[in-house]
Amino acid sequence: MKLTKREKHLYLMLMHYDIFRYLLAKSPGREDGYEQASRHLNICRKFVMGMVGVYDDDRIPNDDDDDDDDDDDDDVMYIHDKSNELTSYMDKKIGFPVNINDESIDYEKLSIKFFKIFIDLCEKNWNTLLLLKACSRSN
Numbered sequence: 001m002k003l004t005k006r007e008k009h010l011y012l013m014l015m016h017y018d019i020f021r022y023l024l025a026k027s028p029g030r031e032d033g034y035e036q037a038s039r040h041l042n043i044c045r046k047f048v049m050g051m052v053g054v055y056d057d058d059r060i061p062n063d064d065d066d067d068d069d070d071d072d073d074d075d076v077m078y079i080h081d082k083s084n085e086l087t088s089y090m091d092k093k094i095g096f097p098v099n100i101n102d103e104s105i106d107y108e109k110l111s112i113k114f115f116k117i118f119i120d121l122c123e124k125n126w127n128t129l130l131l132l133k134a135c136s137r138s139n
């Protein structure tokens with residue numbers, strides 16, 4: 001499934017705040033691991049919610065059979081893990097400053113760069129996930 005420009009724009013509006021906060025939490029001098037992790041998970045969860053068409057993350061269908069509410073949805077974690085291709089290499093992918101604490105850093109521009117790569121990764125990996133699920137159902 002290919003996202004339209006309109007859908008990507010809607011995702012940007014939905015995720016922008018979390019992406020901005022995620023980048024701030026990763027910034028030199030701040031390095032807030034808890035906020036980084038929770039914002040990254042929120043961004044991934046919002047992507048999956050949009051793809052499965054739910055407005056409440058409690059309604060994301062879960063493929064596993066256990067009723068453990070503490071487990072995050074498998075689809076969210078799949079997207080989360082695949083997006084580490086971006087989040088682990090932000091200095092190379094979007095020019096994120098690693099060791100430089102500079103007040104002139106334009107986090108707005110970085111957040112847009114982040115989003116463009118993130119949404120493309122999510123789209124590619126969502127299609128792969130759908131194929132994997134289809135193959136597992138046919139076996």
